[in-house]
Amino acid sequence: MPDKKLKRVDIIFNEDCNCNEVLTNSLKKSKDEILKEILDSGLRGRGGAGFPTGLKWKFASQEAEKEKYVVCNADEGEPGTFKDREILTRVPLKVFGGMAICAKVIGAKQGYVYLRGEYQFLKADLEKSLEEFHAVLKDIGFDFQIKITMGAGAYICGEESALFESMEGNRGEPRNKPPYPTVSGFRNKPTVINNVETLVDSFMICRIGSQKFMELGTTDSRGSKLFSISGDTPIAGIYELELGMALEDFVEEFGDGDTKAVQVGGASGFCVPRKKFKETIIGFEGVPTGGSMMLFNSSRSMYNVLKNYVEFFEEESCGQCTPCRVGCQQLKKGIEAIKKGEKSASYLKTLQKLAETMKVSSKCGLGQSVANSFSSIVDNFKEEMIY
Amino acid sequence: MANTVNIKIDGIDVSVEAGKTVLDAAKKLNIHIPTLCYHEDLCVAGNCRVCVVEQEGVNNLVASCAIPAQKGMVIHTNSHKVRNARRHVVELLLSEHNADCTKCYKNTKCELQDLASEMVINEHMFMDLVPDKNYTTDKQSPSIIKDDSKCIRCQRCVRTCHDLQHVSALGVAYKGDHMKISTFFEHPMYEVVCTNCGQCVNRCPTGALIEKNYLDEVWDAIYDEDKHVIVQTAPATRIALGEDLGMESGSIVTGKMAASLRRLGFDSVLDTDFSADLTIMEEGTELLTRLKKALVDKDTSVKLPMFTSCSPGWVKFLEHTYPDYLDNLSTCKSPQQMFGALAKTYYAEKKGLDPDKIVCVSIMPCTAKKFEANRPEMRDSGYQDVDMGLTTRELAVMIKQAGIDFQELPDEKFDSLMGESSGAAVIFGATGGVMEAALRTAYEIVTGREVPFKNLNITAVRGMEGVREANIKLENVLPAWSFLEGVELKTAVAHGLTNAHQIMEAIHKGEANYHFVEVMGCPGGCIGGGGQPIPTTPEIRRKRAEAIYREDEGMAVRKSHENPEVQQIYREFLGEPLSDKSHWLLHTHYVKRKRV
Ligand SMILES: Cc1cc2nc3c(=O)[nH]c(=O)nc-3n(C[C@H](O)[C@H](O)[C@H](O)COP(=O)(O)O)c2cc1C
Ligand code: SF4
Ligand code: SF4
């Protein structure tokens, strides 16, 4: 049973934070001290995969190569998610600060913000903040520069290795892994790539200390996180909540009283039906999320919900690997045929097996995660798929 | 050993060099893992996913072609999970595929078909997606047909064109369900930078990229009583044709090839090697003339280095990419085109044939030769000099169609007049061969002595290194060539257009200072041509090259200027190299082309 109650937190946007002071003080610490703080905090990536941030930095710091990079992933392509935009609008210096701290740990001199194409309008303000930031670094005598690179406008470019390809001027297609970015990332050099929010968390951990951060959340999911809450809710918006809450409490707070399912983690996440709200924990030990929480009430057709997701993937797959490119097309055509009665209900089984193959054999996280929404919706709302 | 990794595959221990993949390790154990996007010549893509295997302790399957062997890995190549996934992958590919095998050029020679057949697919698991697609076929190029409905999007062609050929005529366009292999703005291949080299065709696992075949046209000509059909065969066909007819790579089948052509019904069975020797006479003389103009007359309009011009893929590459260097190209036509022009003039005259009734067919290791034969410049005889260019592969098809037991054929000789050749002509087929042949002749013209290499083998220009250089010092030259006394002739050789690009950049930046540069458009030269038997791999190229040099060493005449028929044609018809008649029939000019 989850013991965490829903708790609102104010770390990310907290305004009593003198960023320049925090930056100056943090960079005075040795790289080992900083790394220890981040490792101790138990922070895990906020971009979706949840990889321990301290470990990522540590791996990159151990690489002998001189040329290294820090990249901030601000591609934010998940439909219904706009938390990174909010961060970049309100507290850009915290993001840059997180990058500088990371640069200190791994030994990078150049950083990049890969900014979603649609966020072009943020660029001018970001450049302004960057001037202030670079001036502070100059005062301290810390050799690190950040540049803003505009994204190519495809969802797949948020995937880290496709993002590097895109930054290098190539088509955004995910690479084979290994090697991982900490060994061979941008320009095939050791690179730390973190989500916008992860970088802010790192920065704030340097300010408040790992101890304070760890007081929030659970063993597997330390700290708090931003949630983009949308769908059938009277109070849609962005909220910072402690990790590890029960979905039941969440729905109580944000639902409209008639919530039948919550899609946790967007199109690539899981659909949790009402009967499982109680036992479901939001966090890495339960159902993780990059931030998107979409509520559906009983007026929604889950068939349409699923079809939208599958269509999204069918279009946004980079198209290079077979299971994902063709699998998505088959899933879509398949559920349509079942709905129309052109295929029997038993074809759903075939499709679920296909989704499983996509999970285990696709080249990147996109194809691997299609089964999450597909299977969780089909399993829980089978009747809606057929009739 | 420090640099080896031990892993276990299907219960068997194996150790491989660090950096090798699981697929490499499995090969070492003779465990066959199916692959589609993987090709030995290319960087790893890891996109088809048909090679997935199970790694103990890892939830997802891993692509064996892409994953490096790591200490302690335990791999299963044939588990339930693997079989399911592989079956799904092949089914998915088929669902997007216009699998009309009986009317597909690659029928029985297709890697997708092989896999499907291995899996014994009775009924399709998934729905047919082909009706939802707007697949198109581009048939406009005289060399290559691109049929998108047969494409499995493995990107072998893209990697070939970009990495091996530095052309990038093909790329990936769109994403998701619309993702396809495309040219610049989907223009026909004919209108873009494509050099027609056919390297992509040679690597395409399916029928999506194939040569345009002229089988029916050739059969029709053969059956036409009214026509005299002459066939010529390029140097590199005789060491590769056997591969498509059940023989080992590296088999020399010159005699059997001549015999089969006669049985197919060609009226004259002749040899492009003859005109290769002629090329050396013309090109060697052209080089010496350029050198004289540059060194003695101080004529600055003369362009050096001089580039060879026998590879039509290379010529078109230069026309698109470095049009400022067209005057550096030797004006000599390729041996195929010299042959064609002479077939309808000299040969016709000598044999009392009406050139109007002559059909000239060439058997080439090359798909670019089809384009070359169709160039408007190539009509100096008053007719299209070469009517149809076939690949080595197409000849193999004709031999099979005719029911000929190729391996049991006796060795026969080429017909006379334009059928005689030297070893120097044979080695045209391998990278460095034209250079070596030219040096054997030019050195002797200038010094009166044979090239100072054991058995005439100029090993410095041989091999598979991408760019090779060789300098030869000219000493004690004959009086007529005194201006070359002490000159160090600087030469270079490149094969594959990526290496050609590299050498061009060096020349362009003034970092390289050559007199003479041989470039072959295909990796390994013509032995690795786009029209050669599939597969062509580094190992197979090596074997074919060995065969070429074996053939050369076995020939009685090793130098082009000693080919008796070459001597005869100068005596009776052309006069001397670079004569007016030579210029009319054997030389050409080039055109500037757009860079898209
Ligand atoms: C299809 C796909 C899209 C992704 N899009 C984003 C994105 O928009 N923003 C992001 O931070 N991470 C995205 N990721 C995750 C990144 O690959 C990467 O894991 C992340 O940037 C690492 O940062 P973190 O460790 O701070 O979470 C995406 C992954 C996939 C597979
Ligand atoms: S899983 Fe999808 S998005 Fe990822 S590489 Fe394959 S086709 Fe591209
Ligand atoms: S490409 Fe292969 S599978 Fe497709 S139709 Fe041709 S032979 Fe058949």
Ligand code: SF4
């Ligand atoms: S054209 Fe051939 S080589 Fe190119 S992607 Fe398609 S199947 Fe592969």
Ligand code: SF4
């Ligand atoms: S024929 Fe050669 S140049 Fe043309 S697309 Fe194929 S590989 Fe590229």
Ligand code: FES
């Ligand atoms: S052969 Fe390995 S993924 Fe295609």
